[in-house]
Amino acid sequence: MSCAVAPGSPVFSPSRLGLLTPLDQLHHHHHGASFLPSSPLRPFAPLRARIVHHDPSPCAAQPPPAAKPADPSSVAAAPAKAPVKRRRPAPLLVPAAVTVAPAVLEAAAASGVDEVAEQGDGFAAFCRRGKGRKRVEMEDRHVAAVALGGDRAQALFAVFDGHGGKRAAEFAADNMPRIVAEELERSTRGGGGAGRAAVEGAVRRAYLRTDEEFSSSSNSKNREQAGGGACCVTALLRDGGRQLVVSGAGDCRAVLSRAGRAEALTDDHRASRQDERDRIEALKGGLVLNCRGTWRVQGSLAVTRGIGDAHLKPWVVAEPETTTVDVGADCELLILASDGLWDKVGNQEAVDAASSFTSDLPAACRRLVDMAVSRGSSDDISVLVVQLQRRPLR
Known part of the structure; x- marks a missing residue:
């Protein structure tokens, strides 16, 4: 050519x-x-x-020498x-x-799942895949494990928001209920009983075990799987629904409706939090950078806690923060959701919208997802709503 x-x-x-x-x-x-x-x-x-x-x-440029006036008599004699x-x-x-070739995107979209819905006695969940240009699969997962560990008086509800792939969220959803049940049983056998501190300790160990087991399984496979992670929020209902133990690691959030008022039971673990930045920078090699207005661990990840993210250890940890609530007559709804919802919908807005569908929990979940999408959310969105006064565990 x-x-x-x-x-x-x-x-x-x-x-x-x-x-x-x-x-x-x-x-x-x-x-x-x-x-x-x-x-x-x-x-x-x-x-x-x-x-x-x-x-x-x-420094490399030199000024040219000053030009001398030409002699008219020498012009004719000068050679060309x-x-x-x-x-x-x-x-x-x-x-x-x-x-990416259009055929590849079409094949991924055809094989993926756009929406997932689940309904049970006193709870409902709805998940929708985001429409961002790089999202070719659903990375969110949720869990509704009634009769946890064979005990009909307890249940575990959870939302897992994967990043860098679905594997960490998928692993946590498949294994955390089993691990939580094992740690609760171990606490009882060890003489710790079923007190508040003992239960919170069991949930903490379950988070750390899930992270360790995922990291071990990832290291035995490919490097891509080891690089993924997941934010988590879990709600353990015990004593026939009279006690609620909520834990979180990352930016999934749990919001309680108490007499119509929204009460956040978890704090988002993001690198913008001063205490999280201080914790990370106190560790050897820890660095938090502001990248185009978003604080990120090592200039990479915006969340500071979660399952997985082996390439960011020890700065990103699976240590959860836990709150225990006694469920009274004023406790109406519990909303667990990924940040795809909370980035666009406020806590009180979510409670107000869900409360208008108390007789139809699946419609409440869909309503919340639609609100986030209508406001421009392109992230995966998972919402799980539990109606606390129905006491489904009794």
Whole structure:
């Protein structure tokens, strides 16, 4: 292929030659597969090697000598000068935009799940996959484990928001109910009883065990799986629904409706929290950076706690914060949701919207998801609502 370039074109002026650098190989990663379209610029590779970079440093520039006035008598005797040869400018290389093939996106969308709904006695859940351009699968998971550990007087409800893939959220949803039941039983056998401190300690150990087991299973597989993580929020209903133990690690949130007023039972673990930044920076190598207005651990992750994220240990931890509430007559609804909801809907707004559908909990969950989507949320959204006064565990 040949092309003609107009001489003296300002596009190829020496001041812009420094911007023409060899192009790195472009990659697009999707679930361990790489899509590398053949570059239409390959024939110009030899030309790129001949690009001359001029030193833009002002120290290298020398002022030209002052011109002397020409002697008219010597003009005729001066020999004719040879024409100045100019170097042909290097071609302007415009990289082609590399995107995932449409067929790949269509196949991922066809094989994925857009919505998940679940309903039980006294609870309902609804999850919707986000419509962001990079979201080709649902990364959220939820759990509604009634009769936890075979005990009909207790249940575990949870929402897990995955990042860097679905694997951490999927692992936590599949294994945390079992681990929580084991830790509660171990606490009872060990003489710890069923007191508030003993139960909170059992839930804490369950979070740490889930994180450890996920990290162990990830290390035995590929590196991509080890890099994923998940934020968690769990609600353990005990004593026939009279006691509520809520724990969280990350930015999933639990909100209680008490006599119509919203009460947040968890605090979001984000790098913007001063106490979380202090904790991370007190550790060796810990660093929290403000990247385009968002605080991130090591300039990477906006949340500071959760399951997984092996590449960010020991700064990102699975240690949960736990609150225990005695469920009284004024405790109406419990809302567990991922940040896809809370980034767009306030705590009191969520309580007001859900309370208007107390006789139809699935409709309450859908209403909350629709509110977030209508306000521009492109994240995965998971909402789980528990009606506390129905006492489904009795």
